[in-house]
Amino acid sequence: MLNDERSHGLWEKTAPPAPKTERLHGDISVDVAVIGAGFTGLSAALHLAEAGTKVAVVDAVEIGFGGSGRNVGLVNAGMWVMPNDLPGVLGAVHGERLLELLGNAPQSVFNLVDRHEIDCELERNGxxxxxxxxxxxxxxxxxxxxxxxxxxxxxxxxxxxxxxxxxxxxxxxxxxxxRAGTIQPLGYVRGLAGAAIGAGAAVYTGTPVMATEQSGKRWIVRTPSGTVSADWVVVATNAYTTSPWPELRAELLHLPYFNFATAPLPEGVRKTVLPEKQGGWDTREILSSFRMDRAGRLIFGSVGALRGTGMAVHKAWAARSIRKLFPQIKDVKFEAGWYGKIGMTSDSLPRFHTLAPNIISFSGYNGRGIAPGTVFGRLLAEHIVGKITEAELPLPVTVPKDQGLRAIREGYYEVGAQLAHMVGNRF
Structure with missing residues (x-):
């Protein structure tokens, strides 16, 4: 995207094309304006449209431009926090509610893929x-x-x-x-967009939000070439948030994460590397992830950014680590390398915010965006149409809090990952 092969890498090369969209031109009026065409925003738009609500999605760049189109593609259950710790962090009611929701969240993704026949290389083998x-x-x-x-x-x-x-x-x-599985994430998010449009939602790309202002009981979302008037606004931009909600960016620490994809492995080798197509990751603090795609490519990733010296350092590390982890792969050749930003919160749990009356958001997925983003989008839709109350959501309403020293800490993670990957193998 944007002629940058390091933004979406293999996913851009192999995903089905996105549905046709245009920039917003002129002024429109809807029931709900959704900001961000990722998992959360498009899931919300799909479920809102299916409920008969008039909804418009606007994205500053393209469908799946943020983390939704860049991640590893692991459809996981739960969060990083240990199951028994959740009630202690969120309280018994919200903790148990979130555990149940996220434990079943991968199946919600699978159901959407089946119902809308989304071409996204779905594997359900855990x-x-x-x-x-x-x-x-x-x-x-x-x-x-x-x-x-x-x-x-x-x-x-x-x-x-x-x-x-x-x-x-x-x-x-x-x-x-x-309960879990893998998908081609850009294929999935593009499929969600197609399903939402098919249900009646409007999706506009190349349409950044410049400001919002209240007009009576409605909100006016201003973009460079038009406005959206709506009763509700859903902010679903997560780690790629810019104005006019800097407080969402302030509470997230950006952790860079990269992936490299090999050329398709020989058939004999393919039968020995993740033969049942499970995706995996390890328990190290600077973790590594690995999975296969439909064509037999090994996708191998870790913490780090593929810019500056990071490209050479992380690429060399990935090749060394693959040879160590999978000695049966004799010749490691990469077809693609890409990276993105993970939005990390202070306690590794997502956040639900009421940013203003009828402006609501979920954010802070901490590297677990596919299944949580999908079900949180559905819950936002159910809340807006009156199916569930705010008190029945799986997260309490909180006020965004600046983590502090973000630039220093983010720089430390990027440089620290390079230093760690300069030395030896990971296994």
Whole structure:
């Protein structure tokens, strides 16, 4: 996108084309204006349109330009926070409500893909959280115990079982989450846009929001070439938020994350690397992720930005790590490399905000945007049409809080990832 092969990489090359959209020209009136054409915004628009609500989506660039079109494509259940810790952070009511919602969230994604016949390389064979060393083993044992106590479809695999699933002997164990899966994320978000448009929503791209102002009980969303008048405004821009809501940016720490995609592996090798097409990631603090696409490419990622010296450093690290993790891949050749920004909150949990009367947002997905974004978008729609009250949402209303020293901390993460990847392999 924007002639930048490092923004969406492989996903831009292999996703079905986006539905035709245009810039907003002139003034329109709708019931709901949605800002941001990613998972959350388009899910909200789809469900609003299906409920008979007149809705318009505006995006500053293109459908899936932000994290929705750049991520690894792991459709995970839950968040990073341990299941038993959630009630302590959010309170018993919201904590249990969020656990139930996000535990079932991957199935909501799968249902939408099936119902709207979205071409996004969906694989429903689960994901693997892979333990590195004793500390990693303790972590996934604890996570497995807590999810199993809640009846979740997860299973702890020993080293031998893990090796068979991953195709590598690098891990002490793994947690197989059968609720989860993988998708081509840009294909999925474009499919959501097509479904929303088919249901009656309008989607405008190349249309940045400059300002909002209240006119009576309605809001006027101003763009360079037109306005949207609406009763409600949904802000669904997450880590790619700019004006006029700087407070959303202020509460998110940007963590850069990159991916490299190999050329399609030989058929014989393909049968030994993630043979059941589970996506995986490890327990290290600077984690690594790995998955296959439909054509047999290995997609390998970690923390870091592919700009400046980062491109060479992270590319060399990825090649070394793949050879170490999967020695059966004799010749590592990359077809694409890309990166984006993850919006991290102070406690690794998402946020629900009322930014002004009838202006609402979910943000802060902490690297878990696909399934949560999809179901949060649906809940925003249900709240707007009166199906659920604010008190029935899975997150309490909070006020955005600046994390402080963001520029220094974000620079530290980017430089620190380069330094970590300069030295040796990860496995």
């Amino acid at each position: 994901t693997l959280h892979c333990a590195v060393g004793r500390e990693g083993l303790k972590q996934i044992e604890q996570r497995a115990e807590q999810w199993l106590a809640r009846g979740a479809a997860v299973r702890l695999l020993d080293a031998k079982e893990t090796a068979a699933k991953v195709g590598s002997n690098a891990f002490a164990a793994s947690l197989l989450d059968n």
